[in-house]
Amino acid sequence: MKTATQLKPSPATLPNGVKVTLYQGSINLWTAFIYALLFFAAPPVYCYVWEDLPSLSIAHLLTGFWSSYLLSMFVFALAANLLISYLTLYFCNGRQTKAIRCYYNRTSIGYYSTRPVLLKRFRLYLLLPGILTGALPFLHGLCTDNKSIYVFGMFGLIYAVNNTALYFKLRPFSSDDLLQSEETGYFNTVIRRHYIK
Numbered sequence: 001m002k003t004a005t006q007l008k009p010s011p012a013t014l015p016n017g018v019k020v021t022l023y024q025g026s027i028n029l030w031t032a033f034i035y036a037l038l039f040f041a042a043p044p045v046y047c048y049v050w051e052d053l054p055s056l057s058i059a060h061l062l063t064g065f066w067s068s069y070l071l072s073m074f075v076f077a078l079a080a081n082l083l084i085s086y087l088t089l090y091f092c093n094g095r096q097t098k099a100i101r102c103y104y105n106r107t108s109i110g111y112y113s114t115r116p117v118l119l120k121r122f123r124l125y126l127l128l129p130g131i132l133t134g135a136l137p138f139l140h141g142l143c144t145d146n147k148s149i150y151v152f153g154m155f156g157l158i159y160a161v162n163n164t165a166l167y168f169k170l171r172p173f174s175s176d177d178l179l180q181s182e183e184t185g186y187f188n189t190v191i192r193r194h195y196i197k
Contacts, residue, residue, distance in 0.1 A: 017180070017191040020169050022162070024186055028107050031161045038154045039066075050145045069151040077133055077155035078109075084129040085111055092121035103185045108162050112181035116191060120175035126167040130160025 043065040086100065089111050093099055099115045117125075134156030141150025162185070170179070170190065178191040 017178075017189040018173075020166075020188045020190055022166055022169065022186040024105075024107065027162055027165055027186075030165065031107070031158060034161055035158050038157065042150070042154055046142065046147065046150060049142060065147075066151075069148055073148060073151040074155055077152050077159060080133045080152075081129050081156060081159045082109065082111075084132055085125065088125045088128050089113060089117075092117055092125050101183070103183055105184065108185065110162065110185050112183065112185055114181075116178035116180045118175070119170060119173055119177045119179050119190065122179045123167060123170065123175070126163040126170075130156065130163055132156075134158075134160045 046065070089100055090097065093113045093115065096115070099113050100111055101114060102111055103109070134153055136153070137149045137156060138153025141147065141153055166188070170188075173190050174193070176193050178193065180189045180191060182188065
């Protein structure tokens with residue numbers, strides 16, 4: 001008679017790796033939550049630091065703040081995020097352009113590699129675009145009274161939600177493991193190099 005541990009082997013001992021899946025519904029929910037939070041909370045924070053907040057109405061905070069920056073910064077932040085993502089994956093992938101593919105669906109766009117990538121390099125690919133196009137411009141714009149850079153950084157933070165969620169899913173694995181991505185960007189396989197005996 002087989003025990004429960006024999007029926008369900010540990011994922012660490014499987015020779016073909018461990019599947020790591022991001023669920024699109026939860027990612028879309030987090031993206032919508034962060035977008036709403038930044039959309040409604042960022043203008044009062046900026047106006048509190050650089051303008052006279054009590055003299056401004058709610059309509060000015062939401063319409064006046066976003067009127068001239070929304071579409072242009074949305075496009076610029078997306079282009080910068082895609083460019084930095086591609087360059088980072090290019091160098092993490094061993095400079096092989098034929099192995100880099102683009103995926104897109106109705107909620108996200110990005111790149112994946114058709115060949116396995118070291119997990120420590122893939123983590124760099126996941127975090128670097130969000131830091132360079134999100135966190136740093138957001139803080140720089142807030143500290144220097146540059147509203148366009150501030151809004152650019154906000155959109156960069158929104159585009160980094162998928163990669164940040166995947167980064168936290170991959171934290172339990174060793175940095176020497178390999179990661180094989182699939183076409184959608186939501187399904188990945190971690191190929192362990194050190195198996196438990």
